[in-house]
Amino acid sequence: MxxxxxxxxxxxxxxxxxxxxxxxxxxxxxxxxxxxxxxxxxxxxxxxxxxxxxxxxxxxxxxxxxxxxxxxxxxxxxxxxxxxxxxxxxxxxxxxxxxxxxxxxxxxxxxxxxxxxxxxxxxxxxxxxxxxxxxxxxxxxxxxxxxxxxxxxxxxxxxxxxxxxxxxxxxxxxxxxxxxxRPETETTVALPGLAVEAAVHAMSRAMGSAADVSGAAHLAADVVGAAIPGATVPHTVLRLEGFGPSVAARAEALRRLFAGQEIVAVEREPSQALWRAIRDVTPFVGTAGAVWRISVAPTEGPRIAAAMPPGSRAMLDWAGGLVWVETPATGDAGASLLRDAVAKAGGGHATLIRAPAEIRTGTSTFHNSAVNVKALSERLRAAFDPHAILNPGRLART
CATH class of the missing domain: 3.30.465.10 (Uridine Diphospho-n-acetylenolpyruvylglucosamine Reductase; domain 3)
Known part of the structure; x- marks a missing residue:
């Protein structure tokens, strides 16, 4: 010991x-x-x-x-x-x-x-x-x-x-x-029923608007209930923060932006609870699957969701740029599929956050870095910790 x-x-x-x-x-x-x-x-x-x-x-x-x-x-x-x-x-x-x-x-x-x-x-x-x-x-x-x-x-x-x-x-x-x-108040504008591709498009529109959205996420039907009690269909959620009148005006601007789309308003306390659940990945708490944290360009979030092995669930944050995936804890827990999808998406990172010991034994936690990033990392290690004294093996040193 x-x-x-x-x-x-x-x-x-x-x-x-x-x-x-x-x-x-x-x-x-x-x-x-x-x-x-x-x-x-x-x-x-x-x-x-x-x-x-x-x-x-x-x-x-x-x-x-x-x-x-x-x-x-x-x-x-x-x-x-x-x-x-x-x-x-x-x-x-x-x-x-x-x-x-x-x-x-x-x-x-x-x-x-x-x-x-x-x-x-x-x-x-x-x-x-x-x-x-x-x-x-x-x-x-x-x-x-x-x-x-x-x-x-x-x-x-x-x-x-x-x-x-x-x-x-x-x-x-x-x-x-x-x-x-800290913002005086917040509200969330939720768009129910969107498929993942339409959700990413909607989040992109909201982020490109003058509404000053501070959070944009998509919760699929199989994860939404853990963040919005009682919800059973996918919800695309857009957070607005600031002074009360400003938040109300920007919420109205989003309603105009998505005219014709069903909109649900989630007010202050339920909104705070919703974003804590997204922040802390609550939909995957207490479950048995392996959990991945995948960072890609926001437009590529749907590609990652489409590449998941059968039996997986996903939650998109950062307007699609951060994909939390829970996969069955078998084989490589979807590592080859997900990391191949990341490569086809133009690059990013797929980090294995939670998995049984037997999966970790044969599956690397961190994604291989690009050649230029790897070279810079090695120069930093040579300068700061040339003898590999601090946390050896925690990150790849190859």
Missing amino acids: SNVLTPESAADVVDYVASAVATAEPLEIIGGGTKRAISPPTQTGYVMDLSRLAGIVGYEPEELILTLKPGTPMAEIGDTLSAAGQMLAFEPPDLVPLLGAGGVATFGGAFGTNFAGPRRLTAGAVRDHMLGLHAVSGRGESFKAGGKVVKNVTGYDLARALCGSWGTLAIATEMTVKVLP
């Missing part, structure tokens, strides 16, 4: 990593461990648990800036921001119920995976809101990038590069992120 290291300061992290480098003993890096099951188990003698390296270091609501440590629970962040009428704009998903792994989701996990929710479509991903960080490389060296003000862009690209690296390049010990005001 792995020994667990529990640093309580950045200095502790430096000491632990330096020792690991000296003894050539790799480390598995975790925060709350809630996404640990996504990738294959790492072969390390030690686990560095960052849950004690936690807490909000500084919060300046008037400047829209939050500085915190990686082990800070997402629930604590949400409560703090809500009290000031603010939020993390990238709408980080809570995948604890989907994965059934337990634990407490932390900001370090959001930073490490770069996973974002429905607002990713308009607000960007986690990396787009990072202002700066302090970190420790796989060499055991402490460094910092960026700053604590929005206008300070020194080292900004480096902070972005580390975001989404799954802890394979460096260990962030303190991060500064931009936050945004």
Whole structure:
């Protein structure tokens, strides 16, 4: 059984990593461990648990800036921001119920995976809101990038590069992120009964309009009931957020845009529940299938849905650009079909989020990167973690 290291300061992290480098003993890096099951188990003698390296270091609501440590629970962040009428704009998903792994989701996990929710479509991903960080490389060296003000862009690209690296390049010990005001209200305009191709076309029209849609998703008939209680036909849903009069005016604009189409209005609280269900992939919680997270061009979402193996279900987010697929947990769980469809769609990523151990043994979690992306990744690894000390095997190093 792995020994667990529990640093309580950045200095502790430096000491632990330096020792690991000296003894050539790799480390598995975790925060709350809630996404640990996504990738294959790492072969390390030690686990560095960052849950004690936690807490909000500084919060300046008037400047829209939050500085915190990686082990800070997402629930604590949400409560703090809500009290000031603010939020993390990238709408980080809570995948604890989907994965059934337990634990407490932390900001370090959001930073490490770069996973974002429905607002990713308009607000960007986690990396787009990072202002700066302090970190420790796989060499055991402490460094910092960026700053604590929005206008300070020194080292900004480096902070972005580390975001989404799954802890394979460096260990962030303190991060500064931009936050945004929370919308006063929201409503969802739902279009029932559309097939997936028509749904993607409708979402594209809405996104190209002046309605300022902040979320666009399509729920097929076999998943919609988990997000809209009582619904039994497909629903294409468009979220509007902001001040009440503005939301009402934009909802009316969408009604005119889709004149002749049946429209259902989902008001504030049911709308919030609907988008939480989409964000957290609730339709696939508690089921037995394998779950894929597939990112392609929005117009290619229907292609992915058409390529699913028999017995599969799908939910489209990001106007069709993010496809959540549940496949039967047999064989390769549809990996060959889905990844071939991604290639035919012009490229993208198909990540195996949930699957039994026997499927993970023969199926890679992450999609092969394009040659240029792979070359850049290798250069970053050579610079930050040349000895493969941090999370070896979590991402392919071939």
